[in-house]
Amino acid sequence: MHSVLLxxxxxxxxxxxxxEALTIVLAVGVTRGWRSAGWGxxxxxxxxxxxxxxxxxxxxxxxxxxxxxxxxTVLLVFGLQWLRKAVLRxxxxxxxxxxxxxxxxxxxxxxxxxxxxxxxxxAFTVAxxxxxxxGLEVAFxxxxxxxxxxxxxLAAVGALAxxxxxxxxxxxxxxxxTRVPENTLKxxxxxMLTAFGIFWSAEGAGITWPGADxxxxxxxxxxxxxxxxxxxxxxxxxxxxxxxxx
Amino acid sequence: xxxxxxxxxxxxxxxxxDDWRLAVGVVITISGVFFVxxxxxxxxxxxxxxxxxxxxxxxxxxxxxxxR
Numbered sequence: 001m002h003s004v005l006l007x008x009x010x011x012x013x014x015x016x017x018x019x020e021a022l023t024i025v026l027a028v029g030v031t032r033g034w035r036s037a038g039w040g041x042x043x044x045x046x047x048x049x050x051x052x053x054x055x056x057x058x059x060x061x062x063x064x065x066x067x068x069x070x071x072x073t074v075l076l077v078f079g080l081q082w083l084r085k086a087v088l089r090x091x092x093x094x095x096x097x098x099x100x101x102x103x104x105x106x107x108x109x110x111x112x113x114x115x116x117x118x119x120x121x122x123a124f125t126v127a128x129x130x131x132x133x134x135g136l137e138v139a140f141x142x143x144x145x146x147x148x149x150x151x152x153x154l155a156a157v158g159a160l161a162x163x164x165x166x167x168x169x170x171x172x173x174x175x176x177x178t179r180v181p182e183n184t185l186k187x188x189x190x191x192m193l194t195a196f197g198i199f200w201s202a203e204g205a206g207i208t209w210p211g212a213d214x215x216x217x218x219x220x221x222x223x224x225x226x227x228x229x230x231x232x233x234x235x236x237x238x239x240x241x242x243x244x245x246x
Numbered sequence: 247x248x249x250x251x252x253x254x255x256x257x258x259x260x261x262x263x264d265d266w267r268l269a270v271g272v273v274i275t276i277s278g279v280f281f282v283x284x285x286x287x288x289x290x291x292x293x294x295x296x297x298x299x300x301x302x303x304x305x306x307x308x309x310x311x312x313x314r
Contacts, residue, residue, distance in 0.1 A: 069276070069280075074260075077268060077273075078263075080268045081264065084308075087301075194297065198293050201272075207283050208288055223297075230301065233306075234309060
């Protein structure tokens with residue numbers, strides 16, 4: 001493979017994985033707060049650096065399917081819980097603004113207990129898992145693409161370029177996202193976590209998706225249609241006035 | 247000891263949450279997907295279908311609970 005093609009292949013493959021990680025971090029950061037999500041990202045990056053530096057080319061022997069199975073299953077369970085709450089809220093069976101009561105309770109706890117309760121382990125764990133798994137996949141791409149062509153350095157250049165492009169995209173997308181209503185965002189997060197969870201856990205269990213990574217788009221569409229159908233069902237049975245998912 | 251209890255509560259809330267059916271249904275389904283995949287069947291449709299069923303069961307259960 002020509003050097004340019006090697007860089008391009010590593011860039012594109014890494015970019016796909018990084019966009020997946022960015023989606024999860026943005027979703028968690030916007031809905032649950034940036035500080036804990038940021039700590040999750042930082043811990044994942046430190047873990048990745050330690051693993052990549054320690055294992056080097058031996059990375060290709062790590063049981064990536066087992067990791068996908070565990071991370072995907074946990075994300076799917078967590079995502080379904082969010083989606084269930086979002087459907088019930090949008091359908092009128094759960095108060096749309098119960099977050100305000102939760103927020104007030106959290107603030108009261110903070111005042112009573114200093115700043116120690118400020119850390120959100122949910123945001124930390126979800127961001128950590130997303131970045132750690134995708135980061136490992138990028139490391140695999142660099143080691144396998146670069147290893148087969150005898151030039152790991154060039155493959156790493158492609159992955160680094162992808163990191164810069166995806167980070168810039170994240171900064172640009174982050175601002176408009178913060179203006180989306182909270183409940184709509186939570187609905188979106190539930191959809192994304194569920195779709196990613198289905199994709200990863202099935203892959204880890206040994207399934208090959210038709211269309212590979214492109215099938216994620218189909219899964220997202222499937223979960224959106226399912227969620228809105230359930231919202232319609234809940235609204236009809238609850239006979240509540242028409243509301244939006246926000 | 248308090249830390250262990252908090253750690254356990256975190257994972258319970260994270261994985262079980264408001265409805266245990268979601269976690270149990272997902273684990274059973276993924277075990278089934280693992281089984282069929284390792285017997286040569288690429289049943290990629292199975293998990294999305296089961297996830298839809300699990301969510302419908304959980305939401306309708308909550309609808310019935312609230313209508314009582």
